[in-house]
Amino acid sequence: MDIIETIKEQIASNTVLLYMKGSPNAPQCGFSARATQALMGCGEKFAYVDILQNPEIRANLPKYANWPTFPQLWVAGELVGGSDILLEMYEKGELQTLIKDAVQKADA
């Protein structure tokens, strides 16, 4: 499958999806570690893709997303942002609401 099709499919089939370096249990970058912590604090399940294991995604997602770096959080098919944005939203309680609402809608 074309790599952009793969990315689209991942985004479409996972309500909460984090593109990151490493895994939630073993993040390989401080930005990915902080994003994971904020997400875990939201209390919902989330999927992840380790871009260190997927060099083609690492090379192509920034262009597709128009977002240059990792981590990238996608919720309900939309890019939310990277670690700075996630932490800011988490502090305000906005990330929790966004994710809970999206998961509820997806389950309905």
Ligand SMILES: N[C@@H](CCC(=O)N[C@@H](CS)C(=O)NCC(=O)O)C(=O)O
């Ligand atoms: N301010 C960004 C910082 C993220 C960042 O600088 N990520 C770098 C280092 S992990 C990155 O993805 N570089 C491109 C790459 O490694 O492919 C955020 O909030 O997420």
